[in-house]
Amino acid sequence: MTDAATPTSRGSDPDVDALDPDDGYEDDLDLVDDDPDLLQPAPLVWRRRTAIEMAISGVIGLYTSFVLSIEAIALAKDPESTFGCDLNSVISCAEVASRWQAQLFGWPNAFLGIAAEAVVITVAVAMIGGVTFPRWFMLAAETIYTAGLIFALWLFYEAWAVIGALCPWCLLITLTTTVVWAGLTRICIRDGHLFPGPRGAPLRRFVASGNDWFVTIAFLVVIAILVVAKYGSSLLS
Secondary structure (H helix, E strand, O other): OOOOOOOOOOOOOHHHHOOOHHHOOHHHHHHHHHOHHHHOOOOHHHHHHHHHHHHHHHHHHHHHHHHHHHHHHHHHHOOOOOOOOOOOOOEOHHHHHOOHHHHOOOOOHHHHHHHHHHHHHHHHHHHHOOOOOOHHHHHHHHHHHHHHHHHHHHHHHHHHHHHOOEOHHHHHHHHHHHHHHHHHHHHHHHOOOOOOOHHHHHHHHHHHOOOHHHHHHHHHHHHHHHHHHHHHHHHOO
8 A cells, every 4th residue: 555645756746746647748747757857957967068068169159259350350450351261252251251241230240259158158167067057047048049049040041142152260150159059958958947847858858868969960961051052162162
């Protein structure tokens, strides 16, 4: 006979209690019963590994933003300036930097990158050290960085489809922004900040198993395919 004072696996969690199996959440409840850790924050080792990935990407992004800032200042002083990454009509930093899209808010976009990457590195280092941020902070960071990713992808589209030239440093920013966003989103999902409760268990299991990396890699491969499909041999000519 079960001791009435001993909670069952479902009755021990208020989020689980809030779900009625008759509402169609039987599968979610079964997932939680099979792996109750899905309702708990990610292990420190897992979060630390993801934070290291974010920190490395942030450092690369910060360096890239500094390079783009220096080039923007040089171009402002001399519009005829050329840079080491001006390889041909397609691969040309100066061509991209001279367009209005490179200064959307009245100053070089790279300045925003410096500020954003500095914050990313700070947050990532704190998480590596074991700091756990509250849900409101993580959701705010997720919202702001999602906007940053959309901005980076818009800049890529403008260079790819409108300007007709690509900046290697800008492409690197697109890469690092995607990786940082993926890492931040991974933590927000795994810790239950996004899609909390048993209903988010399938997605948390997907992330905990590392399958989200395939989505991230596939996304970056699509970008590479778009570049090669449009410009082909012109990239090296």
